[in-house]
Amino acid sequence: MYTIKSYMFPQSLEAAYELLSRDPKNNVILGGCCWLKMGRRRLRTAIDLTQLGLDRIEVRDGWVEIGACATLRQMETAPELAGRFGGLLSRCVAHIVGVQFRNCATVGGSVYSRFGFSDVTAALLALDATVVLYRQGEIPLADFMAMPIHFDDILVKVRVRDDGRTAAYESLRRSTTDLPLLAVGVSRLDDEWIVSVGARPASARRSAEAAACLAAGGTPEEAGEAAARELTFGTDLRAGADYRREMTKVLVRRAAEACGKGGEQA
Ligand SMILES: Cc1cc2nc3c(=O)[nH]c(=O)nc-3n(C[C@H](O)[C@H](O)[C@H](O)COP(=O)(O)OP(=O)(O)OC[C@H]3O[C@@H](n4cnc5c(N)ncnc54)[C@H](O)[C@@H]3O)c2cc1C
Numbered sequence: 001m002y003t004i005k006s007y008m009f010p011q012s013l014e015a016a017y018e019l020l021s022r023d024p025k026n027n028v029i030l031g032g033c034c035w036l037k038m039g040r041r042r043l044r045t046a047i048d049l050t051q052l053g054l055d056r057i058e059v060r061d062g063w064v065e066i067g068a069c070a071t072l073r074q075m076e077t078a079p080e081l082a083g084r085f086g087g088l089l090s091r092c093v094a095h096i097v098g099v100q101f102r103n104c105a106t107v108g109g110s111v112y113s114r115f116g117f118s119d120v121t122a123a124l125l126a127l128d129a130t131v132v133l134y135r136q137g138e139i140p141l142a143d144f145m146a147m148p149i150h151f152d153d154i155l156v157k158v159r160v161r162d163d164g165r166t167a168a169y170e171s172l173r174r175s176t177t178d179l180p181l182l183a184v185g186v187s188r189l190d191d192e193w194i195v196s197v198g199a200r201p202a203s204a205r206r207s208a209e210a211a212a213c214l215a216a217g218g219t220p221e222e223a224g225e226a227a228a229r230e231l232t233f234g235t236d237l238r239a240g241a242d243y244r245r246e247m248t249k250v251l252v253r254r255a256a257e258a259c260g261k262g263g264e265q266a
Contacts, residue, residue: 002041009051017134017154019047024152031109032071034101054108054156057081064160068108072096072120075107085127085160086258088167088185092123097177112155114145114203117179121145122198123169124158125206126185132156145203165189168258170251171199174238181238182247186255191215195227195256197248201236210252220256224249 010016020027026044030036054067057078064080072093075081081089096102096119110120111131121141129141134154141158167187171180183198193214198204207227214223228248233241 001037002039002043004043004046006045007048008045009048011051013052013134013154013156016047016049016052019045020152020154024150028151029108029112029154031069031106031112032104034105035109035113049108049154059162062162064162066107066158066160068106068112068155068157070107071103072105072107072110073099073102075120076102084162085165085167085187088123088127088169088187089160092119092169092171092183092185095119095171095173095177095180107158108155111141111144111158112151114149116201116203117183117199118204119169119171119180119183119198122171122180122183122196122204123167123185124160125196125198125204126167126169126187126194127160127165128187128194129158129160131158142206145205163189166259168255170255172247172251179238182244182251184248184251184255186252186259188214188259188261193223193256193259195223195252197227197231197252200231200233200244201238202232202234205231207231207252214256214261220253220261221249223256223261224252227252 055069172182180199193211195207195210209230210223210227213226233244
């Protein structure tokens with residue numbers, strides 16, 4: 001649990017960032033607090049973004065935009081998402097704890113934290129998403145995932161090009177609502193493919209070799225083998241590296257098939 005000395009509702013992103021930048025170690029942006037409350041911290045200033053209208057999921061100017069304060073439950077139920085990308089963004093959160101939890105946990109807290117186990121980043125990476133940060137501007141999620149994590153900026157929204165891409169998501173868990181021990185997203189736009197693998201247990205990364213294999217006419221099995229060869233895997237209490245590598249072959253194959261490669265169109 002945490003304690004808070006001062007709780008602030010800034011009325012603009014500029015004011016929120018000004019508060020954060022005064023002392024990024026002790027002044028903290030709040031998401032749904034589901035993760036924050038697992039630790040023991042003394043927060044000097046808690047910065048609540050809920051009065052800034054960042055909880056919307058919208059489609060405009062050829063982009064799907066998900067505000068940082070949108071909850072995982074909004075992601076799961078938004079009609080704008082259910083009907084796009086093979087329902088990937090709705091499906092990827094369906095096994096995260098339970099509905100009450102998903103009503104609290106936010107997209108901002110999930111993406112900014114770049115958890116290794118994240119279903120959300122593994123799925124978004126497969127859609128070539130970008131993140132809009134207050135200070136650093138808009139950058140590809142793939143680049144953001146590779147950057148060191150400093151809690152000194154504000155994630156404003158996530159954007160995905162509304163390009164008609166089809167996609168599929170597969171995760172593997174020891175029990176239904178546990179953290180995933182592997183999370184795979186695959187998307188396809190004509191002959192262009194993206195394959196992402198998360199919970200390795202390190203955070204999600206794309207497999208360029210698996211994507212190239214599919215684009216060149218390779219089979220889903222060959223793509224799975226390419227991803228297993230290219231990416232690194234580790235061991236934790238949920239699974240060993242060898243098991244994760246073997247199951248990557250299976251999940252990439254299934255997701256590629258679901259995107260219409262040697263199987264049914266998603
Ligand atoms: C028990 C448990 C089980 C979980 N299981 C899963 C799972 O199976 N799959 C999965 O994908 N995830 C899982 N998660 C992670 C969860 O889905 C959220 O990603 C996590 O709780 C963080 O979201 P939050 O809104 O609660 O963020 P908070 O706890 O409020 O914040 C987390 C961190 O992010 C920062 N932050 C929050 N919002 C922003 C922002 N807009 N800009 C910059 N920084 C920000 C905060 O300052 C803080 O440092 C689990 C979490 C818990 C506690």
